[in-house]
Amino acid sequence: MIRFAVALWLGLSLPFAAAAIEVQEVTSPGGIHAWLVQEKSIPFVALQIDFKGGASLDRPGKRGAISLMTALLEEGSGDMDARAFATATEELAASISFDVGDDALSVSARFLNENRDQAVALLRQALTDPRFDADAIERVRSQILSMISSNLKDPQSIASRVFNKQAYGDHPYGSNESGTLESVGALDRQDLVQAHRDVLARDNVVVGAAGDISAEELGKLLDNLLGDLPETGAPQPKDTEIAMKGxxxxxxxxxxxxxxxxxxxxxxxxxxxxxxxxxxxxxxxxxxxxxxxxxxxxxxxxxxxxxxxxxxxxxxxxxxxxxxxxxxxxxxxxxxxxxxxxxxxxxxxxxxxxxxxxxxxxxxxxxxRFDGNGRIADILAGMQLTGLxxxxxxxxxxxxxxxxxxxxxxxxxxxxxxxxxxxxxxxxxxxxxxxx
Missing domain, CATH: 3.30.830.10 (Metalloenzyme, LuxS/M16 peptidase-like)
Structure with missing residues (x-):
């Protein structure tokens, strides 16, 4: 574990009050790496977990699979359907959200220390045992198809689609991560299971954490949370040159x-x-x-x-x-x-x-920018994601x-x-x- 003293502005007790804090580099017993800012003043923890590659890891002909899969992570897992998962999250006063972009699938979790074990168990279930129920797939698929249809009539979305195709060509960046009406309409449950395996893997993960948790506690938490994910995911996309000529x-x-x-x-x-x-x-x-x-x-x-x-x-x-x-x-x-x-x-x-x-x-x-545990966790994960x-x-x-x-x-x-x-x-x- 390596410690660095860093002066950051934190809006925890007084607006824009300067506080000297430590950023710790943590390695769990199982080998999962994270950066941590331990802040004991509030019994609250923020986790930011980013899986490298994101929607760019869609397989050929399956554009939109990772986006659809990500949207389904909070639509039921283990023995909980979507409603039960949402109710459990609310009862714990926790916040769990999932998002995906070109370069990362992001997981944001916020929870009180008194509910830490239950919140981590709930998040672990969502990450490792998603249900991908048929009714949930069709419900979320319909929402995505509606969004894609709307974007086909939106000037800003049209401009983005044409510009990205000109800039990136056949690279995944050249198409929208949500997919097309045709590609999303053709996805089946097995495509989503494969997308889950391709992205949610330990070799792809970076973690930022901030709040009332020690390095030792964080290490154990990460092994419990992520230890059962596959060791390796899909290969990362290759670099590409900007294709447009002006x-x-x-x-x-x-x-x-x-x-x-x-x-x-x-x-x-x-x-x-x-x-x-x-x-x-x-x-x-x-x-x-x-x-x-x-x-x-x-x-x-x-x-x-x-x-x-x-x-x-x-x-x-x-x-x-x-x-x-x-x-x-x-x-x-x-x-x-x-x-x-x-x-x-x-x-x-x-x-x-x-x-x-x-x-x-x-x-x-x-x-x-360092105005709370959530923002700090996000910054720490983002720095690792970009190699800073x-x-x-x-x-x-x-x-x-x-x-x-x-x-x-x-x-x-x-x-x-x-x-x-x-x-x-x-x-x-x-x-x-x-x-x-």
Whole structure:
């Protein structure tokens, strides 16, 4: 067990009160690893359990199986049906939730110490002995199919589907984790059992914990909770290159307002230039009303209500992604201004004042993320999922502060290329057509 002293902001007794806490690296007797913040002031424990791979581990032709399986984990297990499981959770004053995305299946659990054993037993049952009853499968399948049908008529969802296909091609990232009407409709119980085996395995798991529990207690809890899961799951997907080459794709849709996604190749989380790109993006489009794009597109020209850009460093590919909506008669001008700002950042970088303001915000906002046991557990699991060292909590703000104007100019020139900047626009934008 390794201990690190870390200064975090915790809103436990006083708002934004600073407290020195210890982050412990724990290995259970059975070999399961976790990071723990022990906080004895409240008799409450938060667990965040992430299984690497998530929906990207769907088997060929079975897209949506892991998403459907995940939704069924709280729909009955052991000798409990969905109603009995929900009642038991409520009676324990516990919270158990499951979610899945491209890179992880996430399990969040919150429970009082006095009910710890019963809550862990309930969660263990859900993870290791799901029922996958026929009526539950059909009920949840219907809900997912309804959502998929609705998304087929939603401009934002259409834009995401087209953009992701262009960006990631045949990689799992290139299709929605919920699947299609055809793929979800064809899934059977055995597909869900296989999906469960593929994802919920000990070699895929990372754990963050925070609250009134010792390292020894956590180790025993994890062996009890996860020890009966398969040792190995399905192989992780391979890395992929961003496939889109730039240009504009217009998807006709009868609506008075067009929506657009735009972006290009991003930067991996472990790239030496990541923090320079992180600060650059904050200034370009990631800082809300203070960003350049918001200033130029909304404040000066009134072309939109909102615009933003984001670094999306997924496990197997990285994007720099933006989104905007504008009336059909203004979308062409909106695209023009975005391209102008893309080019200006690549050519000139940022000013000293912009850099100072960005650093002040980014370093000041970071400690506020650690505002309770649940958030801390989530952060600890997320750091492990993305391969960050435990020391990152201490050094993150130093890495932000180390970014220079020269660093940003270098990374902007590297990333922001008008020839590969890609737009997918859904609507009826005046004067625009697909150019690829």
């Amino acid at each position: 240009g504009v794709t217009v998807v006709p849709f009868d609506t008075p307002q067009s929506v657009a996604l735009f972006g290009q190749q991003g930067i991996a989380r472990d790239d030496p230039d990541f923090f320079a790109a992180f600060v650059m993006n904050h200034i370009l489009g990631g800082s809300g009303f203070e960003s350049r794009l918001m200033t130029e597109v909304r404040e000066k020209r009134g072309l939109t209500y909102g615009i933003g850009t984001y670094l999306v460093p997924k496990e197997h590919a990285a994007l720099l992604l933006g989104q905007v909506a504008s009336s059909n008669d203004r979308m062409a001008r909106t695209v023009e201004v975005i391209r102008e700002e893309w080019a200006r950042m690549a050519r000139d970088g940022v000013s000293a004042q912009e850099l100072e303001d960005a650093k002040t915000f980014l370093t000041g906002a970071y400690p506020l 060292p435990l020391s990152y909590i201490d050094t993150r703000n130093d890495m932000v502060n180390a970014v220079t104007q020269e660093d940003i100019k270098r990374v902007a020139k590297r990333l922001l290329n008008l020839d590969t900047l890609n737009f997918v626009i859904v609507g009826e934008p005046e004067g625009m057509k697909s150019i690829n």
